[in-house]
Amino acid sequence: MQEQLIEQILETLTLEEKSAMLHGVTFFRSGAVEEKGIPAVETSDGPMGVRNEFPGDSWIPVGISDDYVSYLPSNSAVAATWNRERAYAGGQVLGEEARGRGKDVILAPGINIKRDPLCGRNFEYMSEDPYLVEELAVPMIQGIQESDVAACVKHFAANSQETDRIWVDTIVDERTLREIYLPGFKAAVQRGKSYSLMNAYNKLNGEHCSENKALLNRILREEWGYDGAVISDWGSVHTTRQAAESALDMEMSVTTNFDEYYFARPLIEAVEKGEVSMEAVDEKVRNILRLMLRLKMIGPESGERKQGAYNIPEHRESIRATAREAIVLLKNEDGLLPITPERLEKGAPHPLTGYRKKKRIAVIGRNAEHMHSGGGGSAEIKALYEISPLMGLKIQLGGNVDIQYAPGYYIPGKKDVNEVNWQETSLERQVNRRKDQEETAEEAKQRQEIENQRKALREEAVALARTADEVIFVGGLNHDYDVEGWDRDSMKLPYAQDQLIEELLAVKPDTIIVMVAGSPVEMPWREKARAIVWNYYAGMETGNALAEVLLGRVCPSGKLPETFPALYDDTVTAKNGEFGKPEKVIFKEGIFVGYRYYEKERIRPAFAFGHGLSYTSFAYDHLQVEMDPERGKELEDAAVRVSLEVTNTGAVAGAEIVQCYVADPVCCVERPVKELKGFAKVFLEPGETKQVSMVLPRRAFAFYDVERHEFVVEPGEFTVLVGSASDRIWQQETVEL
Ligand code: BGC
Numbered sequence: 001m002q003e004q005l006i007e008q009i010l011e012t013l014t015l016e017e018k019s020a021m022l023h024g025v026t027f028f029r030s031g032a033v034e035e036k037g038i039p040a041v042e043t044s045d046g047p048m049g050v051r052n053e054f055p056g057d058s059w060i061p062v063g064i065s066d067d068y069v070s071y072l073p074s075n076s077a078v079a080a081t082w083n084r085e086r087a088y089a090g091g092q093v094l095g096e097e098a099r100g101r102g103k104d105v106i107l108a109p110g111i112n113i114k115r116d117p118l119c120g121r122n123f124e125y126m127s128e129d130p131y132l133v134e135e136l137a138v139p140m141i142q143g144i145q146e147s148d149v150a151a152c153v154k155h156f157a158a159n160s161q162e163t164d165r166i167w168v169d170t171i172v173d174e175r176t177l178r179e180i181y182l183p184g185f186k187a188a189v190q191r192g193k194s195y196s197l198m199n200a201y202n203k204l205n206g207e208h209c210s211e212n213k214a215l216l217n218r219i220l221r222e223e224w225g226y227d228g229a230v231i232s233d234w235g236s237v238h239t240t241r242q243a244a245e246s247a248l249d250m251e252m253s254v255t256t257n258f259d260e261y262y263f264a265r266p267l268i269e270a271v272e273k274g275e276v277s278m279e280a281v282d283e284k285v286r287n288i289l290r291l292m293l294r295l296k297m298i299g300p301e302s303g304e305r306k307q308g309a310y311n312i313p314e315h316r317e318s319i320r321a322t323a324r325e326a327i328v329l330l331k332n333e334d335g336l337l338p339i340t341p342e343r344l345e346k347g348a349p350h351p352l353t354g355y356r357k358k359k360r361i362a363v364i365g366r367n368a369e370h371m372h373s374g375g376g377g378s379a380e381i382k383a384l385y386e387i388s389p390l391m392g393l394k395i396q397l398g399g400n401v402d403i404q405y406a407p408g409y410y411i412p413g414k415k416d417v418n419e420v421n422w423q424e425t426s427l428e429r430q431v432n433r434r435k436d437q438e439e440t441a442e443e444a445k446q447r448q449e450i451e452n453q454r455k456a457l458r459e460e461a462v463a464l465a466r467t468a469d470e471v472i473f474v475g476g477l478n479h480d481y482d483v484e485g486w487d488r489d490s491m492k493l494p495y496a497q498d499q500l501i502e503e504l505l506a507v508k509p510d511t512i513i514v515m516v517a518g519s520p521v522e523m524p525w526r527e528k529a530r531a532i533v534w535n536y537y538a539g540m541e542t543g544n545a546l547a548e549v550l551l552g553r554v555c556p557s558g559k560l561p562e563t564f565p566a567l568y569d570d571t572v573t574a575k576n577g578e579f580g581k582p583e584k585v586i587f588k589e590g591i592f593v594g595y596r597y598y599e600k601e602r603i604r605p606a607f608a609f610g611h612g613l614s615y616t617s618f619a620y621d622h623l624q625v626e627m628d629p630e631r632g633k634e635l636e637d638a639a640v641r642v643s644l645e646v647t648n649t650g651a652v653a654g655a656e657i658v659q660c661y662v663a664d665p666v667c668c669v670e671r672p673v674k675e676l677k678g679f680a681k682v683f684l685e686p687g688e689t690k691q692v693s694m695v696l697p698r699r700a701f702a703f704y705d706v707e708r709h710e711f712v713v714e715p716g717e718f719t720v721l722v723g724s725a726s727d728r729i730w731q732q733e734t735v736e737l
Contacts, residue, residue: 005299006289008354010188011280015268018285023263023332024252026056027234030288038298041288043152043231043252047108047124048072048539049094050101050310052382056230057256059421061382069097070315070540071373071383076518077326077536079126079136079561080612082657083681086322087136091143091151093315099147099308105196105231105293106144107152111137111184112200114159114519115593116571116579117491123482123518123537124379126184128559128594129609131676134183134191141678145315148295148306150195154186155233157181157215158323159200162487164582165432166236169203171305171586175669177702179591182219187224195294196229199248201236210236216247220555229291234378235427240266244276249284252507254423274685311384316541322547325655328558329613333530334369336510338552339470344401346358358402359414362468363390364461364504365408365475365497367516372537376518377484378423383540389474389514392543404468408461409475409495412446422485430485431582454496462503472510472550473504482518482537485557485582491522491568501525514546526606534560552615555654557681559612560723563595566606572597578587591672595726599673608727610659610676616686620658625720627735628695635699635711640735642724643693648684656724658692662700663719669703674721696720701737 013021013036021038032040045051049069053062067730072094078087091109098106110124111133116692119125126133141151158170158181161221172181188194190592199209199216209215210232220226235253237243240262243251249264259265270276292298296305302629309315329337339361346356368390373383387395390405399405439447467470475497505528514533515521533556535546547553563573570590573579592600595609623644631639642660660678664671677700680692701718702711717736723729 002290002293002299005293008284009036009038009289010285013285014276015271015281017602018281019264019267021260021288022250022267022281022284022651023258025258027054027059027252027254029056030250037298040291041105041250041291042103043105043107044098044101044103045107047110048074048379048537049374049383050097050103050106051100051380054421058604059254059407061421061422067101068382068384069101069310070319071381071386072319072324072539073326073539074123074379074518075111075126077538077562078134078140078322080328080558081322081325082559082561082679083131083325084139086325088139088143089318089610090322091140092146093318095144095147095149095309096308097315098144098149098312099306100310101308103149103299105152106708107154107198108144109137109140110154111188112155112159113181113184113593115587117520117562117565117568118488118580119160119519120481120483120486120488121377123376124635124704128563129561129676130180130183132561132679134187136610137184137681138192141194141338142186143194144195147308149308150229150291151192152196152198152231153185153194154198155194155200156197156209156220157200158183158204158587159202159209162430162485162578163555163580164429165201165485166427167203167429168582169206169584171205171584173587173590174706174709175704176587176590180593186224189220189224189228195291197226197230198231198233199236201233208236209240210248211239211246220634222246227287227290229287233425237262241275241713244280247443249287252726254426281425285402289348299600315488319539320541320545323541324548324554326536326538327549327556327557328534328560328611329549329556330532330534330611331529332524332605332613335707336531337512337533337550339512339550340552343470344397346400348705358400359579360402360404360467360468361470361472362464363392363393363403363405364465364471364473364671366411366495367478368405368474370473372479372516373540375479376482377696379484386540387543389543389546390514392545393550394545395544396547396553404464407457407465408473408500409497410450410452410457411478411480411495412450426485429582436440443529458496458500458503459498462507465508465511466505468508471504471508472514473501474514474516475501476515476517477519477521489518491565493521498524501529505529512550514550520562523606534558555615555652557612557614557655557657558656559610560607563598563605563609564607565598566604570597570598570603570605594727596675599726607727610657610725611727612657612725614650614654614656615647616652616654618645618656618684618724619649620722621647623722623731623733625733625735631698635702638695639698639701639737640696640720641693642696642720642722643677643691645689646682646684646692648686651686653680653683653685657681659723659725660694660696661721661723661726661729662696663721664701664703664714664716665719666716668715671703674719674726676726
C-alpha cells in the first residue's frame with residue numbers, strides 16, 4: 001500500500017523536483033514541492049533538546065523568545081543511569097518537544113563509541129561499550145518516534161575524534177567494526193527502527209562516510225535491510241557522482257550556496273549527462289517519501305499526526321528524574337555524604353534571645369553557578385532555565401542555612417560567540433586549537449594577569465572554606481572543553497583547579513568534591529578527597545538533582561558508562577599514538593577499547609567501568625546460570641538464563657545496577673577478559689530482597705569471525721559473572737554452550 005503510493009507520487013515528479021527533495025534549501029530544511037503536495041522536511045538539532053531557530057540562510061539565531069525549550073540530560077548522563085526506562089522517557093520528551101516545535105527530524109541520538117577520553121564530543125555520546133549503547137539507544141529512539149518525529153541516529157560510523165573530523169581517514173579492521181563500532185547502529189535501525197540516520201564526517205577505510213558504499217550500501221542497506229532515510233552530516237558530502245551512487249539520500253550543509261550543493265544543480269546535470277542514473281535518484285526519493293509517510297506528513301494518515309508539546313511541566317519532571325539517576329557517587333569514605341539534616345541544624349539557642357546561628361556551607365568553584373546549556377556545538381540549547389548546583393542547594397535548603405559562594409578559579413574570557421555561530425566556519429580544517437606555540441610578549445603578560453587573578457580567587461575561596469561548616473567544591477569542565485569540533489589536548493583539569501582542590505583539602509579535609517563534566521579528568525587528589533561526586537551535564541534540573549543527592553533526599557544509583565583512567569598516559573590511544581591526529585588514525589588497539597583494554601593489560605583505572613556507589617549497600621546471592629531449554633540456533637535466540645538475589649543490606653532505600661559480564665577463557669581468537677552482556681536496575685527498600693533475572697542471547701557469547709564474515713559462537717565453556725561494577729564481581733558460574 002505504502003510502497004504503491006510512493007511509486008505513484010514518484011511518477012509525478014520531475015528531475016528538478018526530485019533534486020529539491022534531496023538537499024537543503026535552508027540550513028535545516030529540504031526542498032518542498034508544494035504543487036505536488038510534497039512538504040519540506042524540517043530538521044533540528046539535537047540531542048539535549050530542540051535547538052533554537054536560525055533564519056535558514058544565516059547562522060545568527062532568529063533571537064525571539066518562542067524557542068526556549070526543555071534542556072535534557074546529555075547522552076553521557078543518560079548512559080550513567082544504566083536505565084532503559086530513563087532513556088525511553090528522555091526520547092519521549094525530546095520527540096514531543098521536537099514535534100511541538102514543528103520539526104520532522106530530530107538530529108539525535110549521538111551514539112559514537114568513546115574511544116578516547118579526550119574526544120570533544122564524548123559528552124554527547126553514551127559509552128565505550130557497544131552493548132550499553134545498544135540497550136539505551138533503542139528505547140530512546142522508540143521514545144522519540146512515538147511523537148511522529150524521526151530520530152536521526154548519528155554519526156555513522158567510527159566518528160570518535162573531532163580533530164580534522166571532516167577529512168581524517170579512520171582505519172578500522174573488520175572485527176573491530178563489527179564488535180565495537182557498528183552494533184549500536186545496527187540495533188538503532190533494526191530494533192529501534194530509527195526512521196533516519198546521519199553519516200559521519202570522517203572517512204572510513206579510505207572513503208568518506210557520505211559516499212562509502214561498503215558502509216552505506218552493503219552493510220546498512222543490504223545486510224541490515226535499512227529502508228529509512230540517510231541524511232548527510234552538515235557539509236560531509238564532497239562529490240556528486242559517488243555520493244549519488246551510494247545510499248545517501250539527503251545532503252545538508254552549513255553554507256548558503258544551496259543551489260550548488262552536490263545534490264542540487266550538479267546532480268541534475270549529472271543525470272542529464274548520464275553520469276548518474278535516474279534510478280539512483282528515484283531510490284533516494286523513495287526513501288524520503290517513506291520517511292514522510294512514516295511521520296504522517298503525507299499519506300492517508302496525515303490527518304492523525306501528533307501535534308507534540310514543549311515546555312510542559314511533565315517534561316521537567318521527567319528530566320529531573322533522569323538527572324537524579326545520572327549522578328555517580330565515585331567515592332564516599334566513612335559516609336561523609338550525604339550531608340544529613342542534623343549536620344545543618346542551627347547552633348544552640350542564645351540564652352537570652354533564643355537566636356540560633358545558622359550553619360554555613362561554602363560552595364566553591366565556577367561550575368557551581370555556570371550555565372552549560374548554551375554551549376557545546378550543535379548540541380547547544382536555549383534552555384527555558386537551568387538550575388545550577390548553587391541554586392539547587394539554595395532551593396533545597398532555603399533561608400535556614402547560610403550558603404556562601406566563591407568562584408575559586410578564574411576562566412579567561414572567550415570571544416563573543418553569540419553574534420555568529422561557530423557553525424558558519426565549521427567546515428574549515430580544525431586541528432588542535434591549543435598547540436604549543438612560542439609565547440609572544442603580549443601573551444606572557446596575559447598569562448601573568450590570569451595567574452594573578454587565579455591566586456586572588458584561590459585565596460578568597462580558601463579563606464571562605466576555613467569559616468564554613470561544610471565545604472562543597474563544584475568544578476570540572478565546561479563546553480570550552482567538552483565541545484564539538486575540537487578534542488581536548490589533556491585530561492588534566494583546566495584553570496588550575498587541581499591546586500585549588502589541594503589547598504581546600506588541606507584546610508578542610510572533609511571538602512566534598514563535585515565534578516561537573518562531560519568526559520573524564522585526571523584527579524590527582526582523589527586519594528586525599530573523602531567524597532567525590534560525578535555529574536555529567538544533566539539538563540535543566542541538574543542543580544536540584546545534585547542537591548537532593550548531596551543532602552540525602554535521593555540515594556545515588558548512577559554508574560560510570562566509561563572507564564576513568566588514572567592518567568591519560570594509561571589509555572591505549574596515548575600509548576599507540578593513534579588519536580587526535582590529522583589525516584589518518586589507525587584504530588590499532590582493535591576491539592580493546594575502554595575496559596577491554598585496561599583489563600587485558602591489568603591497568604588499574606581511577607574508577608572502573610560500571611563503578612558507582614550508593615548510600616546503602618547490596619548483597620548478591622544465589623546466582624543461577626542455566627541453559628535455556630528452548631534455545632534455538634539463531635544469534636538472537638535466548639541461550640542462557642541468569643538469575644540471582646539482590647538484597648538491600650543498608651539502612652536506606654536505593655537502587656542497584658546489576659551488571660552481567662561474559663568471559664570466554666578459551667577461544668581461537670583473542671577475547672576480552674570479559675564483556676558486558678546484560679544489566680538490570682533494581683529498586684530495593686532496606687532489608688528487601690528481589691530476584692533479578694536476565695536472559696543472554698546466543699550472540700552474547702559470539703565473536704566476529706573474519707574468515708566467515710559473521711558472528712560465531714565457539715562451543716565450549718563460558719563464564720558468567722555478575723557484580724556491581726566491572727571491578728566488583730560478586731558471583732560467577734560457568735556454563736557450557
Ligand atoms: C554535527 C551534527 C549536527 C549538524 C547540524 C554538525 O556539525 O556534526 O551532529 O547534527 O552539524 O547542526
